[in-house]
Amino acid sequence: MDLNLSDEDLAFRDEVRAFLDENLSDDILEGARLTPAVRSPVSAARRWAGILAEKGWLCHPWPAEYGGPGWSVVQRYIYEMESAMAGTPSINNMGIRMVGPVVMKFGTEAQKATYLPSILKDEFAWCQGYSEPGSGSDLASLQTRAVPDGDDYIVNGSKIWTTGAHTADKIFCLVRTSTEGKPQEGISFLLFDMKSPGITIKRILTFAGDHELNQVFFDDVRVPKANRIGEENQGWTVAKYLLEFERGGIAYTPPVKAGLRKLSAISREAPGGDGRKLIEDSAFKAQLTALEMGIMAAEITEKRVMSALSQGQNPGSASSIFKLRGSELLQEMLELTMKALGNYAAPYQPEAYVPGNNVQPVAPEYGLVATSKYYNQRAATIYAGSSEVQRSIIAKHVLGL
Numbered sequence: 001m002d003l004n005l006s007d008e009d010l011a012f013r014d015e016v017r018a019f020l021d022e023n024l025s026d027d028i029l030e031g032a033r034l035t036p037a038v039r040s041p042v043s044a045a046r047r048w049a050g051i052l053a054e055k056g057w058l059c060h061p062w063p064a065e066y067g068g069p070g071w072s073v074v075q076r077y078i079y080e081m082e083s084a085m086a087g088t089p090s091i092n093n094m095g096i097r098m099v100g101p102v103v104m105k106f107g108t109e110a111q112k113a114t115y116l117p118s119i120l121k122d123e124f125a126w127c128q129g130y131s132e133p134g135s136g137s138d139l140a141s142l143q144t145r146a147v148p149d150g151d152d153y154i155v156n157g158s159k160i161w162t163t164g165a166h167t168a169d170k171i172f173c174l175v176r177t178s179t180e181g182k183p184q185e186g187i188s189f190l191l192f193d194m195k196s197p198g199i200t201i202k203r204i205l206t207f208a209g210d211h212e213l214n215q216v217f218f219d220d221v222r223v224p225k226a227n228r229i230g231e232e233n234q235g236w237t238v239a240k241y242l243l244e245f246e247r248g249g250i251a252y253t254p255p256v257k258a259g260l261r262k263l264s265a266i267s268r269e270a271p272g273g274d275g276r277k278l279i280e281d282s283a284f285k286a287q288l289t290a291l292e293m294g295i296m297a298a299e300i301t302e303k304r305v306m307s308a309l310s311q312g313q314n315p316g317s318a319s320s321i322f323k324l325r326g327s328e329l330l331q332e333m334l335e336l337t338m339k340a341l342g343n344y345a346a347p348y349q350p351e352a353y354v355p356g357n358n359v360q361p362v363a364p365e366y367g368l369v370a371t372s373k374y375y376n377q378r379a380a381t382i383y384a385g386s387s388e389v390q391r392s393i394i395a396k397h398v399l400g401l
């Protein structure tokens with residue numbers, strides 16, 4: 001990849017900027033700004049997703065044959081960078097990044113016709129039913145059973161840490177359809193409706209106080225066999241393919257770069273002692289510079305690997321490199337932001353995070369959700385596969401050790 005933008009790329013960047021300028025209304029931006037957790041409030045996120053869908057940019061990583069805009073990897077990167085810098089809301093992209101690629105690769109023509117157009121229009125919010133109380137890193141040990149009954153399966157069991165299950169319309173779920181052979185050989189991949197009779201959702205509050213996570217219980221939930229993606233007992237192949245997109249289907253550095261820009265602005269405003277600004281403190285400056293260098297190195301690696309991908313190809317094991325460094329850098333950036341805030345990191349004012357509120361925040365505007373974000377993203381090195389597990393994948397499949 002030529003890291004310098006061509007004239008065509010620069011024109012594309014201007015087009016993206018003009019679109020963002022025109023469509024990011026104050027209330028959408030406010031929802032994005034007041035996001036204490038991973039995702040923005042549903043109101044702002046769904047509105048933004050709707051605007052992107054209308055423009056045809058919602059499923060921007062998709063190939064043109066399935067309704068994507070047909071962008072090059074450079075254009076996708078430009079789009080993600082410009083969006084992060086403009087402060088767009090963080091939307092529920094499980095349909096776009098996970099269900100879509102899996103249906104394209106393993107779905108029947110009928111399944112493609114059912115699911116892909118609805119994802120392009122953001123008709124449904126999706127959630128991911130992989131982890132179980134006894135199965136996280138060791139996912140193949142999962143126990144949720146799906147027993148055939150005529151044209152249906154009857155599903156019993158429980159999923160945990162299910163992000164957004166309480167606001168989701170649909171779930172993609174790994175279930176055990178056989179106990180014969182290796183654990184990986186008896187798993188199937190099902191898509192079903194969260195309104196199906198027999199589903200109960202119990203909320204789990206994070207230590208940041210947010211309700212993003214849930215435990216989901218299935219009691220005799222009837223799921224049509226037609227909703228199975230891939231062959232029965234071949235779900236492990238589908239699941240692994242999906243994980244590559246979960247870990248590597250997006251660029252990690254744009255949001256961290258946007259956070260770094262904000263952090264630099266804070267350090268020019270926040271006091272650093274002796275009447276100076278924080279940016280003049282040499283110890284802080286050294287930490288900021290180290291972070292910036294880490295982000296630059298990650299960005300170059302990310303662009304290099306992205307350049308090897310052509311449209312529609314899967315990211316492969318290299319996605320673990322993005323996941324590992326992206327989540328670590330995000331945490332470093334949020335930790336340094338806490339340091340920059342000093343005492344202003346302490347006030348806990350969740351009522352001030354609600355869009356449209358008239359609460360007077362204790363911290364300056366720039367510090368409002370920083371602490372919640374810091375706590376919330378302690379999980380970044382756990383969700384989508386822990387850092388220890390990513391290191392093992394890199395060692396084995398990237399370095400060949």
Ligand SMILES: Cc1cc2nc3c(=O)[nH]c(=O)nc-3n(C[C@H](O)[C@H](O)[C@H](O)COP(=O)(O)OP(=O)(O)OC[C@H]3O[C@@H](n4cnc5c(N)ncnc54)[C@H](O)[C@@H]3O)c2cc1C
Binds near residue numbers: 131136138213383
């Ligand atoms: C905020 C958040 C959101 C999540 N959202 C979802 C979701 O929407 N859907 C979903 O299905 N799941 C979700 N998860 C679950 C997530 O995928 C698991 O938490 C993760 O895979 C780790 O599994 P575990 O929690 O069971 O920990 P364990 O697997 O029990 O791991 C515990 C510790 O042991 C280490 N460890 C385990 N195995 C190995 C090994 N082989 N080598 C070295 N170290 C190892 C781990 O790194 C970790 O430090 C979410 C988790 C979090 C925290």
